Amino acid sequence: MNQNMIRKLQKLQKEMQETQERLQMTEFEGQASGVKVIMLGSHQIVDIKLDKELLEDIEMLQDAIVAAVNNAVAVVDKTTSEEMGRFTSGMGMGF
Template sequence: MKGNMNNMMKQMQKMQKKMMKAQDELHEMSFEASAGGGMVTVVANGQKVITDVQIKEEVVDPDDIEMLQDLILAATNDVMKQIEDKTNDTMGQFTKGMNMPGMF
């Protein structure tokens, strides 16, 4: 019985190391989303930190600030969804088959 427990602990430690490596790799990734046919582009890292916003000059219209705001929101929401999906795909492999509420 003791051998099984030690073996299980080693397996858990191995899985934990794999999870930490996968999480580190996710944090280093870069994600990009555009809106308005590329008029607004938002770049974020895997930690959900916006690292760049690019706005094409021709989309800046002082008489239509709302459109620019909508494009920025759309691109930002899209990039955040990409990060969320990738995180769920990557980290979900570690929780498959486990009924653990609150885990990826």
């Protein structure tokens, strides 16, 4: 492998690492039926906001929280896959 190729691979590796670190600290939002969940790219929940009307129906509230968390996870995973996929496109590899 020549030096030019090694430098390109090292640059690509550095860009991938920086992208992963940026995504880990990015806030993503998931929503469902009056519940908003704010989650970091690391899947850590940092905030939950509830509509007051949901406090009267505990079962609906529980279902909405689960749905909002699942929505936030899906947003994180989709965004991460898209961002990291640009590094592997054309290489025959996927995330």
